[in-house]
Amino acid sequence: MAFQGVLQNEFERRRTANPRYSLRSFARDLAVHHSTLSQMLRGKRRLTGRIVRTFGGRLRLTAPAIAELCALENESAVLSALARPNFRADSRWIASMLGIPLDEVNVTLQRLLRKRIVTMTTRARWARIEEV
Amino acid sequence: MGNPVVQWQIVAKDPDALTRFYGSLFGWKVETGNAFGYRQVDTQSARGINGGVWPSPPEGHSLVQLFIEVDDVQEYVARATKLGATVVVPPSELPDGDAMAIVVDPAGLSFGLYRPRK
Numbered sequence: 369m370a371f372q373g374v375l376q377n378e379f380e381r382r383r384t385a386n387p388r389y390s391l392r393s394f395a396r397d398l399a400v401h402h403s404t405l406s407q408m409l410r411g412k413r414r415l416t417g418r419i420v421r422t423f424g425g426r427l428r429l430t431a432p433a434i435a436e437l438c439a440l441e442n443e444s445a446v447l448s449a450l451a452r453p454n455f456r457a458d459s460r461w462i463a464s465m466l467g468i469p470l471d472e473v474n475v476t477l478q479r480l481l482r483k484r485i486v487t488m489t490t491r492a493r494w495a496r497i498e499e500v
Numbered sequence: 501m502g503n504p505v506v507q508w509q510i511v512a513k514d515p516d517a518l519t520r521f522y523g524s525l526f527g528w529k530v531e532t533g534n535a536f537g538y539r540q541v542d543t544q545s546a547r548g549i550n551g552g553v554w555p556s557p558p559e560g561h562s563l564v565q566l567f568i569e570v571d572d573v574q575e576y577v578a579r580a581t582k583l584g585a586t587v588v589v590p591p592s593e594l595p596d597g598d599a600m601a602i603v604v605d606p607a608g609l610s611f612g613l614y615r616p617r618k
Contacts, residue, residue, distance in 0.1 A: 435558045457595045458535045470537045471515060471555035479557065481589045488592035 370440035371415045375408060378427055398426050415441050417472070442468060442476040450486065450494055457492045506614060507567040508551035515539060515553045535595035567612035573599045576613045
């Protein structure tokens with residue numbers, strides 16, 4: 369969600385500076401197909417860490433900014449896994465569901481605990497704080 | 501019962517590389533068959549304590565933490581806080597039945613409060 373906002377803002381900024389700047393122009397600059405970019409801008413396609421790192425570089429974001437955006441995308445993905453009816457309190461399961469490396473899942477879980485967004489109240493229940 | 505130090509934990513940017521390093525150096529065995537895929541390190545000795553390796557976030561740095569056994573994690577977090585500690589990871593019940601919290605002592609060192617599964 370965070371990087372989707374960055375993309376939307378950057379696209380708007382470029383369009384304001386140049387009214388002829390189109391979605392195809394933006395896609396060309398990011399070296400991605402325009403239909404793929406359109407899906408990303410509309411939130412119809414998940415922005416993985418790899419995409420954030422690739423596009424972040426092309427948008428000349430700083431390394432710390434890219435790292436933080438990757439972390440936020442991972443947070444969003446892990447929270448979506450927690451909301452699944454078949455959720456299992458198991459990092460391996462989350463990693464396999466999301467296609468995120470196991471270590472990144474564990475780092476993300478720790479971030480969510482630190483930020484008091486997620487709580488682990490029983491051995492099988494991990495939940496967003498507002499759901500507790 | 502007292503409150504023994506029961507485990508050490510290395511938090512590392514490249515946990516696999518570090519695990520290989522200590523495995524090669526000391527012959528320590530690593531087991532990951534748990535819900536977090538946590539790298540539990542067995543030092544292969546009846547003396548001393550075993551440990552584990554946990555990944556550090558990209559912006560973090562490598563460090564070593566000690567885990568101290570308590571009978572009630574919540575209670576010890578409250579006590580530690582009163583004494584000037586800050587809570588990093590609040591008391592959490594782990595999938596294997598253990599409970600833990602991570603706090604930072606007044607000198608800035610983080611450590612774990614750990615209650616083994618009942």
